Amino acid sequence: MKKMATLAVVLGLSAGAAVAGGYSAPMVEAEPMVVQDASSSGAGLIVPAILLLGLAAAASSGT
Numbered sequence: 001m002k003k004m005a006t007l008a009v010v011l012g013l014s015a016g017a018a019v020a021g022g023y024s025a026p027m028v029e030a031e032p033m034v035v036q037d038a039s040s041s042g043a044g045l046i047v048p049a050i051l052l053l054g055l056a057a058a059a060s061s062g063t
Helices: 002-018 046-061
Strands: none
Touching: none
16 A cells, blocks of 8 residues: 555656646748749630530530
8 A cells, every 4th residue: 555655646746747848839930932823825715615615516506
C-alpha cells in the first residue's frame, strides 16, 4: 500500500510539470505565391461554339 501511495504522489507531482507550459501553436509563415494567368484569347469561346453548332445541327435535322 505504501508503494502505491508513493507512486501516486510521484505521478501527481510530475503531471504538473508536464503541462506547466501549456500548448502554443507553431508560427508558420507562408511564402507569397505569384500566379501568372495564361493569356489566351479564344479559350472561353470553344465550349459555347460547340454548343451552338450542336444546337444548330439538332434544329436543322429535326422537322
